[in-house]
Amino acid sequence: MKKKTLNILKNDPWLEPYAGAIVGRHNDAVNKEIELCGPDGKLDTFANAHNYFGIHRTADGWVFREWAPNATAITLIGDFSRWKVMKKYALKPKKNGVWELKFKPDDIHHGDFYKMIVSWEGGSGERIPAYATRVVQDENTHLFSAQVWSPAPYKWKVRRFRPDTRPLLIYECHIGMAQEKEGIGSYTEFRDLVLPRIAADGYNAIQIMAIQEHPYYGSFGYHVSSFYAPSSRFGTPEELKSLIDRAHELGIAVIMDIVHSHAVKNEAEGLGRLDGSYNQYFYGDSRREHPAWDSLCFDYGKNDVINFLLSNCKYWLQEFRFDGFRFDGVTSMLYYNHGLGQAFGSYDDYYNGGQDANAITYLTLANKLIHEINPSAITIAEEMSGMPGIAVPFKDGGIGFDYRMAMGIPDYWIKTLKERKDEDWKPTSIFWELTNRRADEKTISYVESHDQALVGDKTVIFRLIDKDMYWHMMKDDDNMAVARGMALHKMIRLVTASTINGGYLNFMGNEFGHPEWIDFPREGNGWSYKYARRQWDLVDREDLKYMFLNAFDNDMINIISGVYNFQSLPVVKLWEKDDDQVLAYMRGDLVFVFNFSPVKAFTGYGILAPAGEYEVVLSTDSPKYGGYGNIDENVHHLTQHDPVYAPVGREWLRLYLPPRSAQVLRMKKS
Structure with missing residues (x-):
């Protein structure tokens, strides 16, 4: 293909100096597909x-x-x-x-x-x-x-399922630690006890971790040994199929966290030296071992390895009817140095000869195969370097993922919470961080995933409230640290979820502010399961404040999912003023207004918005979400005419803005 036909270059003129590399990687995939399948063959036929x-x-x-x-x-x-x-x-x-x-x-x-x-x-x-x-x-x-596993074929209840991606709202989860008990949960327990919660919460997709068999439970499933075997510690393959079938009955897509970026080093359980050699599936030289992960790196230049991995994608799609994959560790695959210690400060860093052309070719073919098998399948790249084209269709010159993880967003929130006083939070910075993305690539925005919940890190709620969570989460306890934490927890989630251009992700339990960290059983903790579970009783108890955060998350998700193609609507900035710490923007007929100030309340604060009548549909300060009820949600707001802004159709929308609060207003149709 010639560069003039690639939309990725048309969409971003700054990529023109690197057109040769972009066209080259595209042609590499084309040529490899011909080599594997023949001039008229298909990947679906090859990957068997x-x-x-x-x-x-x-x-x-x-x-x-x-x-x-x-x-x-x-x-x-x-x-x-x-x-x-x-x-x-x-x-x-x-x-x-x-x-x-x-x-x-x-x-x-x-x-x-x-x-x-x-x-x-x-x-x-x-x-x-x-x-x-x-x-x-x-x-x-x-x-x-x-x-040997050859039971009677599973009888699927849902024969055809099409994911709802407008917008895509993902609930990231782990089967084993999804239960209340101090032990390992099962596929069946997840199906019966957790799926109903997710459906009630309004999420339309689950992203399941640790499906592929792994020897060490505490690896979170990222050191895979058997790539075709669903982890037996959670149950049988048929029980996993039943879980997926039930999710589809509930209208929930099931995305698998697939690991093709590396493999466990174990030889007796894994592929390490399956035939005695060091280079059967992996590189045989200094590139064999991953320098940071204590694992082995696949040799994507071998056709037999490509066949193994492509067939693996097809197997999970067809045998278990997964609706797609979140590919782990994509950054590590893209670069010879695995992206370690590299800043990626300019386009030069993406096209400096340090890119693994074989791995890029494999990822491109994997995306092509997945969408060939199921055009509605979802593919997500966990990629932190920002390489252009990751989530651009293959025909347009991209690698073909549907989405990329917006990994800079959780890093931004952590940095803000660690380094900035509340009064120094700047709406201009927040808005820029949440909306600064490539126009031709869809992203999955999130405040925190499982990464931020692990021992050695902290969840957002724990950074905000810390030890006071142990003593002051009763409803009748008016603790200032808890009040601040809950207010900001809701605001951070709302501003992140409402600015998506693809999808939104939440890790299980974080929607209600699950306390503490995740710590899998290991020698250092006496092989305890105390922190490798989810304490659902906290959100179920009527005397605790966790239910307030859960109720807010439910209503936030409901508002976003209630607008068809919400993620595609333009985010129109209406107002930002750093010294007031006020931010407002509009999507469709919804106006999102934030006052991040910890102390300032504003009466009749003016925001320039399209002329009309507005009603409040969500307030973080509502008592039903643990707030103080300072915003009167029954009042309808009429914009006030200003001749200066009349030519552009804007008028003053005047609102009462309590400190640390956000509200969503909907323009009423005349």
């Missing part, structure tokens, strides 16, 4: 490794295949062999490093546990098959084994 490798029923029994080019021998051991090496379970070598074994119908059975014994020049070891679809950890030995 999961249907060939692994264990499968056949018309006359079973067949098992593994790709292990460095192996000299492979034998299956398991329940069927009494865990002894038997000649009848030895695989035979085929072409291109493929090994195969065919079974009779009664040689193995659904539920049997098994492993591979892989031999190579100079060694051997037990291995979990790369394409295993169920992997279980023994409670006594703590060792992992694959399990």
